[in-house]
Amino acid sequence: MFKKRSKFTALKAVAFIPVTAMLAMGTASAADAPKTLAELIAGAKKETTLRAMWSSSSLAGGKGFKHVVAAMNKKYGTNIKVKFTPGPSMTRVIAKLTREQKAGQKASSDVVWNNSGGSLKGSKIGLFREMNWMNYLGRPMLKEKGFDPIAPNGTGIASAGTLVGVVYNSDMVKGADIPKNLADTLKPKWKGKIASTPYAAGMREFAMPDLLGTKTMTAYTHKLSDQIGGLMRCGSMNKITSGEFLMLVLSCGDQYVNQAKRRGEPLGYALMDEAVVSHTRYGSVPVHSQAPNAAALFVVWLHTKEGQKWMWEKVGMDLPLYPESHMRKKILVQRAKGSKVVMNSPQWLGSQGSYVKTRKALQKILKKKKKK
16 A cells, blocks of 8 residues: 655755756766755756757657746746757667767756666666755655655656556447456457557566566467557557557556547556556656756656646656555556556666566567567
8 A cells, every 4th residue: 555655765965066066977976966955946046948858758748848847937936948859769868868978978858757767777877866856845755665766876756657558449449348357358359450569568567576477478478479460659549549459458558548538539548457567757867967957856846736737637647656646546446456566666677687688588579570
């Protein structure tokens, strides 16, 4: 169960040194970061422009980025201008920032919106600043057993989550046909009519020792590869709404469906009884960020009630560690059914030693099918 987090384990900090005074080409420790929200705001007021690079599916793209910065300026009294560059996938953004850091160049994106895998990699190679994140939040989080909302060494903070499951066309898949478990997706009636992803979304997490295990998921993936009619990317919901495929097994998360349903599109989402994985999104600041205080403040705003409400309405996700979270309610329902539940984190991925090897093996099985 979720329990009240009344006291935070904050990273120890010493005398405040404005982050902008540190040339962000090396590591930046929590001792060098602002200790309080007031100090973070003071540092942000000395900065002028916040740059971001991510895809249109991340935080509502450029439009969402501008909205958050405007809301941040209003709430904290800053005057930050924006520069948004439509970017590639999270993996490629991390690769680009890493090359820039090694070359001694300034970061092309001052703030990073990332998943657990990217957060783990970034923390290992010293790509992200260590920040006193918990000191900046104006409200407590709930506590989830085995989950630390702070990425290793304070290099990021969990800010939203999205749940792994099955997307289906709600006009063509109804009632008893809606899958409740993985076996339901293997019924003969679905052969050639469903899709999966080329990157084994969801299956790679389900295969971890804490959940269903590699042996179980490898056997399932072999069966699924004979069942699917093709591969698609998680964000290509038009392939489901058009009826080209009736299901996507498994999806990266339910955020696309949450958004599409508000537009009246015929999409449904089913969580599997065997397991539920909350794919966590992290906010981080590159060590070579040109506006590190404003970047951190951007992430902090997302944790306000206003920020969480905006993310749910515009992005289709929120953080399950807040009482008002829609994701939290879904998790509690599945947990009551007896589902295994994991909130994905860099620490969790790092503890599941076979993750990368298993992911590649499952991808190889699925890629027997030509990508559509």
